[in-house]
Amino acid sequence: MTGSLTIAGLGPGDAALVTPEVSAALADATDVLGYAPYVARVPVREGLRLHPSDNRMELQRAGEALRLAADGRDVVIVSSGDPGVFAMAAAVFEALEASPQWHDVAIRVLPGVTAMLAAAARAGAPLGHDFCAINLSDNLKPWPTIEKRLRLAAEADFAMAIYNPRSASRPDGFARALQILTEAGCGERTVIFAHAVTTPKERIEILPLQEARADMADMATVVIIGNSATRRVGRWVYAPRRES
Numbered sequence: 533m534t535g536s537l538t539i540a541g542l543g544p545g546d547a548a549l550v551t552p553e554v555s556a557a558l559a560d561a562t563d564v565l566g567y568a569p570y571v572a573r574v575p576v577r578e579g580l581r582l583h584p585s586d587n588r589m590e591l592q593r594a595g596e597a598l599r600l601a602a603d604g605r606d607v608v609i610v611s612s613g614d615p616g617v618f619a620m621a622a623a624v625f626e627a628l629e630a631s632p633q634w635h636d637v638a639i640r641v642l643p644g645v646t647a648m649l650a651a652a653a654r655a656g657a658p659l660g661h662d663f664c665a666i667n668l669s670d671n672l673k674p675w676p677t678i679e680k681r682l683r684l685a686a687e688a689d690f691a692m693a694i695y696n697p698r699s700a701s702r703p704d705g706f707a708r709a710l711q712i713l714t715e716a717g718c719g720e721r722t723v724i725f726a727h728a729v730t731t732p733k734e735r736i737e738i739l740p741l742q743e744a745r746a747d748m749a750d751m752a753t754v755v756i757i758g759n760s761a762t763r764r765v766g767r768w769v770y771a772p773r774r775e776s
């Protein structure tokens with residue numbers, strides 16, 4: 533019996549943004565694992581075993597998925613957006629690295645539409661020129677590293693997509709990030725708050741950084757900060773392709 537492990541991205545929320553490749557993997561799966569709200573997005577059917585788990589259980593979940601696949605099951609582990617962007621794919625490889633007995637498990641990573649791309653599409657083309665993505669959560673990295681990356685990204689004039697900007701357990705980091713960017717001279721840059729993009733709760737707010745307040749972001753928000761040349765044209769925001 534040979535099992536498999538597929539690490540799949542469900543996209544930002546809208547079922548129309550689940551790729552056909554991911555839908556096919558879910559249709560063939562015997563088991564689906566993931567953070568409970570993501571597992572809840574998987575179509576239920578007879579014989580499919582769902583294994584929802586808590587948010588911070590990534591490594592345990594990855595180990596369990598590998599164990600089930602090694603036992604001959606066809607396992608899909610789901611993330612929102614893309615599984616390689618601040619999500620489960622890296623956790624699976626971390627578990628794999630620590631467990632040589634599973635090195636022969638057949639693994640596939642299926643991409644998905646990550647939040648920043650869905651958000652950028654709503655606003656226009658704010659990521660049309662060089663950009664970076666920064667995870668503001670300091671659960672797995674020291675806060676000074678985040679501050680350094682924000683400062684250097686501002687200095688390099690990247691547009692930035694900020695994931696995990698603010699949560700109940702991390703209420704202050706995003707306010708600090710806004711302050712750092714203001715000190716780095718980004719006050720006039722355009723900021724897009726994209727909340728729950730492609731879901732019925734979607735809300736997009738666009739304003740200059742100096743008018744942004746930390747409470748405009750929550751865990752369902754990705755924040756895009758334009759570069760110094762980012763412009764508004766009517767209701768759209770775009771990053772010009774040319775630089776002098």
Ligand code: SAH
Pocket residue numbers: 544545611612613614615616617618619645646647648651694695696697726727728729730731750751752753754755
């Ligand atoms: N793998 C996911 C990101 C997981 S980190 C992806 O590729 O999109 C979780 C963060 O993603 C959230 O805190 C938020 O910043 C962002 N996010 C996920 N879905 C979103 C959505 N529908 N709208 C806005 N932001 C979203």
